[in-house]
Amino acid sequence: MTELRALWAHQQREADRALEDGRTHYGLLMEQGTGKTGAMIDILRRLYTRHGRPLKTLIICPQIVIKNWEEEFGYFSNCQKYVQTLTGTTPRRIAQIQTPGKHIFVTNFEALHSCKDLLWTTKTRGKEEIRVPVPHGWEVIIVDESHRISSPSAQSTKMAWKLGDKAHYRYILSGTPVLDGVGGDIFAQFRFLDLGTTFGTYIGAFKREWMVDMNAGMPSVRYFPDWKLKPGGDVQLNELIYRKAGRVEKKDCLTLPPLVMKQIKIELSSEQRRHYDEMKHALITYLSEDACVAQTAMTKALRLLQITSGFMKLEDDEGTIVSFKGNPRAAALADILADARGVKTIVWAVFKENYRAIADVCTKLGRKATFLTGEQTHDEKVRAVTDFCTGDHDTLIANPGAGGTGVNLVEAPLAVWYSRNHRLEHRLQALARNHRGGSDMHDKVTNIDIVAESTLDEHVLSCLDRKEDVAQAILSWRAQLLRE
Numbered sequence: 001m002t003e004l005r006a007l008w009a010h011q012q013r014e015a016d017r018a019l020e021d022g023r024t025h026y027g028l029l030m031e032q033g034t035g036k037t038g039a040m041i042d043i044l045r046r047l048y049t050r051h052g053r054p055l056k057t058l059i060i061c062p063q064i065v066i067k068n069w070e071e072e073f074g075y076f077s078n079c080q081k082y083v084q085t086l087t088g089t090t091p092r093r094i095a096q097i098q099t100p101g102k103h104i105f106v107t108n109f110e111a112l113h114s115c116k117d118l119l120w121t122t123k124t125r126g127k128e129e130i131r132v133p134v135p136h137g138w139e140v141i142i143v144d145e146s147h148r149i150s151s152p153s154a155q156s157t158k159m160a161w162k163l164g165d166k167a168h169y170r171y172i173l174s175g176t177p178v179l180d181g182v183g184g185d186i187f188a189q190f191r192f193l194d195l196g197t198t199f200g201t202y203i204g205a206f207k208r209e210w211m212v213d214m215n216a217g218m219p220s221v222r223y224f225p226d227w228k229l230k231p232g233g234d235v236q237l238n239e240l241i242y243r244k245a246g247r248v249e250k251k252d253c254l255t256l257p258p259l260v261m262k263q264i265k266i267e268l269s270s271e272q273r274r275h276y277d278e279m280k281h282a283l284i285t286y287l288s289e290d291a292c293v294a295q296t297a298m299t300k301a302l303r304l305l306q307i308t309s310g311f312m313k314l315e316d317d318e319g320t321i322v323s324f325k326g327n328p329r330a331a332a333l334a335d336i337l338a339d340a341r342g343v344k345t346i347v348w349a350v351f352k353e354n355y356r357a358i359a360d361v362c363t364k365l366g367r368k369a370t371f372l373t374g375e376q377t378h379d380e381k382v383r384a385v386t387d388f389c390t391g392d393h394d395t396l397i398a399n400p401g402a403g404g405t406g407v408n409l410v411e412a413p414l415a416v417w418y419s420r421n422h423r424l425e426h427r428l429q430a431l432a433r434n435h436r437g438g439s440d441m442h443d444k445v446t447n448i449d450i451v452a453e454s455t456l457d458e459h460v461l462s463c464l465d466r467k468e469d470v471a472q473a474i475l476s477w478r479a480q481l482l483r484e
Contacts, residue, residue, distance in 0.1 A: 005075045008437075010253040011039040014246045018043050018171070025170040025193050027146075027245030032175035032429060033436020034248045037069065038076045040142060040173060044104075045077040047140070047169065054082045054103040055169070056137055058119075060160065061144035063087075063108040064381050065406030069144075070106065079104065087378055090115045097136065109148055112156035120159050131159060138167045143192060145405055146172035147425060150185040152203040157188050164192045172245075176428050186241060198240050210237065250436070259435045260446045263461075264336065265453045266328040268308065276307045276455065298422065301456060308452040309419040311353045321353055329418065332450050334361045336416055337395070341365075344388065346396045346415040348430055354419050358397050369395040372403035385409070400426035409433040413442040417449045420460060427464045 007015065011034075018026035018039075026043075030036040048054045059069055066085050074080040084102035086093040093115060097105060111119050119136075122129045141164050143149060149157040164170050172193050178185045187206045190199050199206050207213075210233050214226040229237070250256060268276055282300070306312055310327040314320040337345065347358050355371065362369040370393045372384045381402065388396040389411045396409065401423070403409075412434045420427065435445045451458050 004077065005038065007038060007042055007076070008035055008253065010248050011035045011042065014039045014248065015042045015046070017246055019046055024168060025244065027172045027174075027177070027189070027193055027241075028248075029172075029174055029177045029241075029245050030248040031250050032432030033439075034175075034250055034253060035437060036173045036175070036248075037072045037144070040144075040171060041073055041076040041079075043171070044140065045079060048079065054079060055139040057104045057140040057142070058136075058138045058163070058167075059104070059106045059142045059144060060109060060112065061106065062148070062405045063110070063378050064402065065144065066106050066108060066378065067382050068406060068408075073104070086111065086118070090118050093118045109156055112159040113154075119163065131155070131162070133159070133163050133166060138163060140169040140171075141167040142171045142173065143189075144173045146174045146189045146192070147176050147178075147185060149192060150188050152188045152191070157192075160192050161188075165195060170194075175432065176425055177241075177245075186237070190241070190244075194244060198244065250432075254437055255440060256435060256437075256445075257440055257442050258444045259431075260444050261465075262446065262448045264332050264448055264450045266332050266450060268452055268455065269324060269326050269328055272307055272310075272324050272327075275312055276304060279303050279307060279312075280456075302421065304456045305419065305421060305460065306351060306353070308455050308457040309349075309351055309354055310357055311351070323353070323357070327357060329450050329452070330357050330361055333358065333416060333418060334365065336448060336450075337361060337365055337367060340414055342394065343414050344394050344396075344412040346398055346409055346412045346434060347418055348398055348400050348415060348420070349418040350399060350401070350421045350423075350426070351419055352399070355397055358418055362395050362397075367395045368393045369397050372396055372398040372407075374399055374402040376402070388412075398430075400430040403430070403433070405429045407433055408436070408438065410436060410438040410441065413439075413445050415445075415447045417447070420449070420457075420464070422460055422464075424464055424467060428467075 014028055014030065018028070028036040028039055030039070044055075044057065061069060066087060070080065070083045070085055073083050082101070082103045084096055084099050084105050086096050086105055086107035088096075093107065093111070094117060097118070107115075107119075116122070117134065120131045120133055123132055143160060149160045151157055170193055172189050174189070177189060187199050187203055190196075191201060195201075200209075207227060210230060211227045212230055214228050215223060303313065308329075310329050311321055311323045314322060333347070349355060349358060352373065352375070355373065359369055370384045370387045372381055372388075376384070384396070385403075385407055387393045389409065396403070396412070400420075415430070415434055431447060435447075439445055449461055451461050
C-alpha cells in the first residue's frame with residue numbers, strides 16, 4: 001500500500017473544523033496553492049470512516065482538474081478505487097455513473113446545464129417544463145472553484161442549488177470566493193452551502209439588506225446597476241461567512257520563494273497606433289451615448305486590447321483577422337525568452353490569435369512549445385501539462401481561462417503575460433499556477449507583464465493589480481480619455 005501524503009498543519013486544521021460538532025456543510029476558502037483538494041479528501045476519508053462506508057459523492061469542478069481529483073484521492077486516502085470520472089458524451093457519462101463499485105463521481109460544471117439525463121431531466125408542471133435532478137441519491141456534493149456558481153440567474157447555479165437541496169453534506173472550495181469586491185458573489189455559493197440559512201434564498205432580498213445601487217435614480221436610458229456593499233457591511237459579512245468557512249492565504253501558511261512582478265513597457269507600432277486611436281475615438285463616442293450599457297462597452301473595449309496585442313478583427317461578415325507586421329509585443333517576448341534559455345516558462349495569452357505569434361517566437365529561438373487552450377479536449381490538456389512539467393517542452397502557451405485553474409505548474413519559475421483581459425478571476429488563478437506549494441524548488445518566481453504604454457492595456461493591468469472591478473473602471477475611463 002502506498003504511503004499517504006501527510007497534511008500540512010493548516011490543511012489538518014481546516015479538516016478538523018469542517019467535521020467538528022457534526023457539521024454537514026463547510027467552505028474551504030483557501031488561496032490557490034494551499035492544498036484545499038487534499039484537505040477536502042481528508043474530510044471525505046473521515047466521513048466515510050464515521051459512516052462505515054463510502055458515501056455516494058458528487059464532485060463538480062473545472063474540466064481540466066477532473067483527472068487531478070482522481071490522482072489526489074490516491075495521494076491522500078485509500079479511496080481512489082471508488083472514484084469514477086464522468087467525461088465524454090452524455091450517454092457515456094450515464095454508463096460511467098452505473099459502474100459497479102464506484103461511489104465517488106467527478107464531473108465538470110458543463111454537466112449542470114448541458115448533460116440532460118445525467119444530473120438533471122425535465123418534467124412538465126402545468127404548461128411549463130422545469131428542470132429537476134436525476135435521483136441518483138447523492139449524499140455528499142462538493143463544488144470545486146465555487147465562484148463559478150456565483151450568478152444566481154445562471155442555469156448551472158440553479159441546478160447546483162437543486163442538487164444541494166437533496167444532499168446531506170455540502171462543501172464549497174474556492175481560492176477566490178469574492179471577485180466583485182463587494183460580496184455579491186458569495187450569495188449564490190452560500191445558497192448552495194447552507195440552503196440559504198445565512199443569506200437567504202433570494203438575491204433581491206440579499207441586495208436590499210447588504211448593498212446599495214450607486215446608480216439608483218439614473219435616467220432609465222442610461223441606467224446600469226452598480227451595487228456596492230453598505231458602509232461597514234464587509235465586517236459583518238465576513239463574520240457570517242467565516243462561521244461556516246475557513247480562509248487560508250499562502251502568506252500565512254507556506255514558505256514560498258519571492259514572487260517578483262515586473263512590467264515590460266512597449267510602444268505600439270505606427271500602424272497599431274493609428275487603428276488604436278480610431279477605435280478609441282469610437283469607444284469614447286459610444287460611452288457618451290444614452291444607450292450605453294456596461295456589457296456592450298466591454299465588448300467594444302475588447303477590440304482595443306486586441307489591437308494592442310497585435311491584431312484586429314474587422315467588422316465584416318467573415319470576421320476577418322488582420323495581424324500587424326512588426327509587432328512590438330512579439331519582439332519583447334523574444335527578448336525575454338532569449339534571456340531565459342533553458343528555463344521552463346509559461347506564456348499567458350487571452351486571445352487565440354496570439355498563439356501563432358508566440359509559437360513563431362519560440363520556433364525562431366529553438367524553444368519547444370506546447371499549448372493549453374480552451375479548444376482542446378480534456379485528454380489533450382492533460383497531455384500538454386504532462387509534456388511541460390515532466391517532458392522536454394520548455395514553453396507552455398496557455399490561456400488563463402483554460403489553464404489558470406487547478407493546474408500545478410511549479411516547474412516554471414517564469415511566467416509572461418503576452419495579453420490579458422478584464423477577468424480578475426483568471427488573473428488571480430493564473431498567478432497561482434506556479435507560485436504555490438512546491439515552488440520552493442526555485443529561488444524566486446518571476447511574473448512579467450508585457451504592456452502597451454498609454455493604452456487601455458495599461459489601465460486594465462493597473463486595475464487588475466489593485467483587484468478592482470475592471471468593467472466598471474472602463475466605464476469611468478472615458479473621463480480620463482477626454483482629458484488626454
